[in-house]
Structures are given as C-alpha cells and as structure tokens.
Amino acid sequence: MAEPLDERLRDDAALDEIELTSDLMIAASARETPLTQAEVDRILGLDGRT
Numbered sequence: 818m819a820e821p822l823d824e825r826l827r828d829d830a831a832l833d834e835i836e837l838t839s840d841l842m843i844a845a846s847a848r849e850t851p852l853t854q855a856e857v858d859r860i861l862g863l864d865g866r867t
Contacts, residue, residue, distance in 0.1 A: 837861055 840860050845852055858864055 837860075841852070841857065844856065844860055852860075
C-alpha cells in the first residue's frame with residue numbers, strides 16, 4: 818500500500834500553472850490556426866473583467 822503524500826510538498830501555484838498550460842495546449846491542438854491573443858487571454862482568465 819502506498820504511503821500518503823506529504824502535504825508540505827504540495828505546490829498549489831505549480832499545479833495551477835500546469836493546469837493553465839494544459840488548457841492552452843488542448844485549445845491549440847484543436848485548432849488548425851494559432852490561437853489569437855484574445856483567445857489565449859480568455860483561456861487564462863484574463864478577459865479584462867474583474
């Protein structure tokens with residue numbers, strides 16, 4: 818049986834970055850043309866709304 822992970826080793830910021838990167842990769846792979854800057858901003862949650 819595997820030991821539980823040590824929560825002190827968890828890096829939430831790194832996990833968030835990995836999730837954002839994977840979201841971009843998935844969106845880009847579904848396209849035949851590059852993503853526009855507006856699309857990238859939307860995927861990253863930077864659509865200008867606060």
